[in-house]
Amino acid sequence: MISEIIIQNAIENKTNEFKSKIDKFSITRDVFNARLQVYISETSKWLESAVIGELGNNTFDHNFQFLPGFPRGVFFDSSFQDEYIIIADFGIGVLGSLRTVYPEIESDLEAVEKAFTQRISGRYPEQRGNGLKFVIENVQNNSWNFFFQSGSACCNADESGYKFSESNTPLSGTLAILQFL
Amino acid sequence: MHIKIENFGDILISRPAGKEAFLGAKAYIFKPIQNTDSIVLDFEGVKVLTPSWADEFISGIKNSYSNKIEFINTDNPSVQASLKTVLN
Numbered sequence: 001m002i003s004e005i006i007i008q009n010a011i012e013n014k015t016n017e018f019k020s021k022i023d024k025f026s027i028t029r030d031v032f033n034a035r036l037q038v039y040i041s042e043t044s045k046w047l048e049s050a051v052i053g054e055l056g057n058n059t060f061d062h063n064f065q066f067l068p069g070f071p072r073g074v075f076f077d078s079s080f081q082d083e084y085i086i087i088a089d090f091g092i093g094v095l096g097s098l099r100t101v102y103p104e105i106e107s108d109l110e111a112v113e114k115a116f117t118q119r120i121s122g123r124y125p126e127q128r129g130n131g132l133k134f135v136i137e138n139v140q141n142n143s144w145n146f147f148f149q150s151g152s153a154c155c156n157a158d159e160s161g162y163k164f165s166e167s168n169t170p171l172s173g174t175l176a177i178l179q180f181l
Numbered sequence: 182m183h184i185k186i187e188n189f190g191d192i193l194i195s196r197p198a199g200k201e202a203f204l205g206a207k208a209y210i211f212k213p214i215q216n217t218d219s220i221v222l223d224f225e226g227v228k229v230l231t232p233s234w235a236d237e238f239i240s241g242i243k244n245s246y247s248n249k250i251e252f253i254n255t256d257n258p259s260v261q262a263s264l265k266t267v268l269n
Binding site: 029033036037040044046047049050053054057060061130131133134137138141 | 192194195196197228229230231232233236257258259262263266267
């Protein structure tokens, strides 16, 4: 599991809009993918890069506007505390995305659980919704560590499996932390 | 029909790029295909493949053609994992 200290540090950074690392926001998909290509060329981490690519591109697949006054696009830091990957945004979050087509979803927790365990997408009827399952499956298969939060819903995953929980500190948009071991 | 996926790039990440690759292939590569031909997707040289890119490309083929699809040179871990996600 990602340690609570790292999670709290990342949340604090996100709450402060990553102001000390504002240059790590990619305003468009092209910029993000170019930065990911640099990461790939520097690390040759093929599968890890696919996971990062899925998470980062989600920002642009599901957000066409961002919270007013907050940075646009996706934040991508490949060396947070030296060994963690942070991917975050100030978009509509998982509940905001899924509610557009599944209004019966009542909470962040229900939305995040469905997003990680079912083939479901805010862009229905397009046949999408595999990305987060791909992420969580490869985290487990490769003994990586993963934390995700959107609104008040959290998902923690490692080689032993994954679990969902609720946080007392809701976050706008999404925050993902990856540790590749 | 043998398709070298590397011709679309060796880092295949986004859904829009996968869709564009399929539309390009439909216009220029699949035109002469016969119903009896297999479509062989060759992943040699591909470094990073995501399920989003693969889904757009493979679903595009499945929705437009009834030909059998084969997958070769899938040793890269991101290719293996993405195909597993998309084909299951």
